[in-house]
Amino acid sequence: MMSGPQAAAETLRQRTHRIIFGHDTATGKAFDVALILLIVASVIVVMLESVSTIRIQYGELLRAVEWGFTVLFTVEYVLRMWCSPRPVRYARSFFGVVDLVAILPTYLSLIFPGGQALLSVRALRLLRVFRILKLAHHVSEARVLMRAMRQSREKITVFIAAVLTPVVIMGSMMYLIEGTANGFTSIPRSVYWAIVTLTTVGYGDIAPQTNVGQSLAAVIMIMGYAIIAVPTGIVTVELGNVARRALAEWTCPQCEFQGHDADASHCKRCGATLSDVARPAEPRTSP
Numbered sequence: 001m002m003s004g005p006q007a008a009a010e011t012l013r014q015r016t017h018r019i020i021f022g023h024d025t026a027t028g029k030a031f032d033v034a035l036i037l038l039i040v041a042s043v044i045v046v047m048l049e050s051v052s053t054i055r056i057q058y059g060e061l062l063r064a065v066e067w068g069f070t071v072l073f074t075v076e077y078v079l080r081m082w083c084s085p086r087p088v089r090y091a092r093s094f095f096g097v098v099d100l101v102a103i104l105p106t107y108l109s110l111i112f113p114g115g116q117a118l119l120s121v122r123a124l125r126l127l128r129v130f131r132i133l134k135l136a137h138h139v140s141e142a143r144v145l146m147r148a149m150r151q152s153r154e155k156i157t158v159f160i161a162a163v164l165t166p167v168v169i170m171g172s173m174m175y176l177i178e179g180t181a182n183g184f185t186s187i188p189r190s191v192y193w194a195i196v197t198l199t200t201v202g203y204g205d206i207a208p209q210t211n212v213g214q215s216l217a218a219v220i221m222i223m224g225y226a227i228i229a230v231p232t233g234i235v236t237v238e239l240g241n242v243a244r245r246a247l248a249e250w251t252c253p254q255c256e257f258q259g260h261d262a263d264a265s266h267c268k269r270c271g272a273t274l275s276d277v278a279r280p281a282e283p284r285t286s287p
Helices: 004-021 026-049 052-083 087-092 094-108 115-132 136-151 153-178 187-198 211-249
Strands: none
Touching: 004 026, 004 052, 026 052, 026 115, 052 087, 052 094, 087 094, 094 115, 136 153, 153 187, 153 211, 187 211
């Protein structure tokens, strides 16, 4: 049985955990809102400091404010580690890594000048707004998209390899056709031009000057429109496959019928109510 001070410390730890990690209580929501406002303010400070005219006039003030934000975020990170039931699991989680990376650049700037420019990574912490607005269903949709991307990985890898081959060939041809006089000073630079042209980016820093080179460029441009649609089609097909599998896994709790519509509220066979328990389970993590 714990003594009085131990019990008080345990109670304080649990209360802190509810405030920092909880989002269903008034204090938890208030903490999340205050945290997001601080994150937005710190990102704005970093952006303002990158403007030379503002940095010259208010540089010292902005750096002092930035150090203030860093101290606050450091205290927050330490409190998260202290009150988390599984500190190591939190530290290795996505938000744990982002929380740590969000405070490191300021300290690293003491050793490596200019390192504070990396503080824009704090914008990733704004993803916590999903908890405040209770948009958890968007997280499940993101999981569906990531699952489709993983299942498309091999096809997209083959597609990229198939695209790189003609890019290298056409870049080499353009190097031979145009030569160094027209800006194609090497094969890697010519391949760079082929990639920019194929993706329809068209920076214009290098352009063919001869009729043959311009004809080859036109071929690459036309190919670009056809090629860009391929990975989009691959991912779209996999999204449909993932959605169909998810619907097939949605089982009625009474008659075990599968294959209901996504917006169905009752089983089409027995009429039983389809609760969230019957939907395919999504993996859950906790700090």
